[in-house]
Amino acid sequence: MTLQFSSLFLPMTLSPLLFPVLFLFAAMASPSEAAGGQWQLLQKSIGIVSMHMQLMQNDRVVIFDRTDFGLSNLTLPNGRCRHNPKEMVVKTDCTAHSVEYDVASNTFRALFVQTNVWCSSGAVFTDGRLIQTGGFNDGDRAVRIFNPCPTCDWTENDSGLADRRWYATNHILPDGRQIIIGGRRAFNYEFYPKNDATAKNTYSLPFLAQTNDRGAENNLYPFVFLNVDGNLFIFANSKSILFDYNNNRVLKTYPEIPGGDPRCYPSTGSAVLLPLNLQAPSIQAEVLVCGGAPRGSYQQTSRRKFLGALNTCGRIKITDPNPQWVMETMPRARVMGDMITLPNGNVLIINGASLGTAGWENGRNPVLNPLIYKANSPGGSRFELQNPSNIPRMYHSTAVLLRDGRVLVGGSNPHIYYNFTNVLFPTELSLEAFSPWYLDAEFASLRPNIIAPASQFKLKYNQKLSVRFQVRGTLAENKVSVTMLAPPFNTHSFSMNQRLLLLATSKLTNLGRSTYEIEVTTPFSAILAPPGYYLLFVVHQEIPSVGIWVQII
Numbered sequence: 001m002t003l004q005f006s007s008l009f010l011p012m013t014l015s016p017l018l019f020p021v022l023f024l025f026a027a028m029a030s031p032s033e034a035a036g037g038q039w040q041l042l043q044k045s046i047g048i049v050s051m052h053m054q055l056m057q058n059d060r061v062v063i064f065d066r067t068d069f070g071l072s073n074l075t076l077p078n079g080r081c082r083h084n085p086k087e088m089v090v091k092t093d094c095t096a097h098s099v100e101y102d103v104a105s106n107t108f109r110a111l112f113v114q115t116n117v118w119c120s121s122g123a124v125f126t127d128g129r130l131i132q133t134g135g136f137n138d139g140d141r142a143v144r145i146f147n148p149c150p151t152c153d154w155t156e157n158d159s160g161l162a163d164r165r166w167y168a169t170n171h172i173l174p175d176g177r178q179i180i181i182g183g184r185r186a187f188n189y190e191f192y193p194k195n196d197a198t199a200k201n202t203y204s205l206p207f208l209a210q211t212n213d214r215g216a217e218n219n220l221y222p223f224v225f226l227n228v229d230g231n232l233f234i235f236a237n238s239k240s241i242l243f244d245y246n247n248n249r250v251l252k253t254y255p256e257i258p259g260g261d262p263r264c265y266p267s268t269g270s271a272v273l274l275p276l277n278l279q280a281p282s283i284q285a286e287v288l289v290c291g292g293a294p295r296g297s298y299q300q301t302s303r304r305k306f307l308g309a310l311n312t313c314g315r316i317k318i319t320d321p322n323p324q325w326v327m328e329t330m331p332r333a334r335v336m337g338d339m340i341t342l343p344n345g346n347v348l349i350i351n352g353a354s355l356g357t358a359g360w361e362n363g364r365n366p367v368l369n370p371l372i373y374k375a376n377s378p379g380g381s382r383f384e385l386q387n388p389s390n391i392p393r394m395y396h397s398t399a400v401l402l403r404d405g406r407v408l409v410g411g412s413n414p415h416i417y418y419n420f421t422n423v424l425f426p427t428e429l430s431l432e433a434f435s436p437w438y439l440d441a442e443f444a445s446l447r448p449n450i451i452a453p454a455s456q457f458k459l460k461y462n463q464k465l466s467v468r469f470q471v472r473g474t475l476a477e478n479k480v481s482v483t484m485l486a487p488p489f490n491t492h493s494f495s496m497n498q499r500l501l502l503l504a505t506s507k508l509t510n511l512g513r514s515t516y517e518i519e520v521t522t523p524f525s526a527i528l529a530p531p532g533y534y535l536l537f538v539v540h541q542e543i544p545s546v547g548i549w550v551q552i553i
């Protein structure tokens with residue numbers, strides 16, 4: 001923004017009125033701000049709406065929408081069709097509602113999903129298979145598994161869940177199971193797989209009933225994070241608890257977020273667990289919740305009144321004995337924004353609108369500029385506006401981080417069908433990539449390049465690991481860190497299972513020829529880092545390398 005503004009006006013004769021404005025912008029500018037990020041259109045159409053996305057450890061992104069939008073724009077290969085008498089719109093459907101996007105070749109192939117995946121949830125299992133649960137109608141109890149191989153497809157069990165799960169949230173647990181929490185009219189949770197066939201299949205969670213607003217709900221897709229003490233932090237509506245899922249006990253009730261406005265679907269804000277610093281003598285956990293819509297906003301949309309979204313974020317140290325929310329103000333209000341943890345620990349807030357709520361035809365005024373939140377900057381200077389896209393990403397849009405540091409952005413369909421004409425926000429079948437400022441060419445000489453270990457390296461807990469990398473330019477030795485990111489499942493503005501670990505580093509050795517070796521300690525326990533695939537990055541002066549895949553076993 002800054003760059004565009006000044007290059008546009010500087011060569012001209014400056015009116016005295018412009019001076020203070022220019023001065024203000026110049027004073028705010030830092031090299032990273034001036035960069036502001038870049039957008040790239042990757043695919044004009046992948047034939048379906050990217051309503052749900054998951055990056056797999058073969059650098060392919062599994063994408064799906066719902067089966068009852070009508071026909072999609074992508075035909076299933078080999079004359080395959082889905083004949084489903086329970087389907088609500090088209091009983092014989094020869095179009096795809098899921099694709100696998102290959103990042104390296106920028107190509108995609110159709111996948112065959114058999115039951116309705118609409119507003120479902122998921123997480124990658126410890127062995128790298130995507131376990132995806134629930135949905136609507138014939139899919140509301142389904143467990144679907146996608147094994148990442150170039151020719152693999154979905155396998156489904158349409159009675160794999162004990163309760164219907166529509167708008168539920170999944171999280172990986174330290175023992176490798178998934179917990180599946182809530183969903184519409186499901187005030188309980190269950191596990192997958194179920195470790196004891198005789199065990200009760202669902203466990204009640206009254207907190208979800210207590211946070212259910214009449215006429216709006218506002219507690220769907222709850223924000224769930226695994227705390228460093230092994231319990232779950234669960235945020236729904238405007239309230240949050242610390243929950244012992246093993247003993248079905250609420251351990252702590254946190255203060256309500258100031259203002260009391262709802263942050264969960266359909267007043268959809270978003271939330272992240274801020275990076276866990278494993279270097280600290282005692283590991284603390286903080287949660288950041290941003291955006292949403294004021295209470296009553298959803299009801300107003302039925303009268304075609306679109307209230308302003310929330311412009312506040314709340315930050316809370318969930319491990320604090322006396323936890324309190326600290327409020328911050330974003331440069332712009334946002335509902336349906338996605339919060340994506342970047343490899344350097346910054347949080348990207350992207351997509352969404354500044355008026356209305358989630359739900360059919362309920363959003364107005366797309367917010368086209370992403371925002372970067374720097375958690376470690378002093379309060380009042382944490383937000384940096386990024387360059388805008390020109391494609392509105394409203395209800396049913398998604399974003400996931402890729403291994404190369406770009407963010408894949410897709411979807412947007414606020415309509416019950418695929419509607420490309422005569423609507424405010426046409427159904428969006430495109431895929432874009434947003435490259436944050438750190439990918440700008442001017443930082444190339446500072447960017448680390450990992451040379452060992454090789455990708456797909458297997459790690460154990462609490463182990464020393466040497467990471468060898470190159471930096472062509474001058475290395476600032478005290479500005480090197482190593483991070484590990486669990487690639488999340490993204491839908492409806494929430495990234496389930498998103499977790500960034502800042503590893504403890506012990507020594508940095510200069511091996512000559514712009515090559516260095518840094519020794520790190522892998523996470524101490526499965527509570528800090530549940531087993532499974534992670535992306536490991538070397539970060540130098542906030543500029544991340546391309547990641548490598550590692551698997552904690």
Ligand SMILES: *[C@@H]1O[C@H](CO)[C@@H](O)[C@H](O)[C@H]1NC(C)=O
Nearest residue numbers: 044045047072073420429430
């Ligand atoms: C999808 O298909 C419809 C109907 O065939 C067509 O009108 C529309 O332009 C297509 N959209 C895209 C983005 O390919």
Ligand SMILES: *[C@@H]1O[C@H](CO)[C@@H](O)[C@H](O)[C@H]1NC(C)=O
Nearest residue numbers: 143157158159160161162194
């Ligand atoms: C589907 O899941 C249910 C519940 O876990 C199980 O009882 C059943 O055997 C599974 N069906 C198949 C075909 O695997």
Ligand SMILES: *[C@@H]1O[C@H](CO)[C@@H](O)[C@H](O)[C@H]1NC(C)=O
Nearest residue numbers: 070415416417418419422423
């Ligand atoms: C979308 O298209 C369907 C037909 O395919 C139509 O019935 C519906 O009214 C359209 N929706 C809007 C919001 O225009």
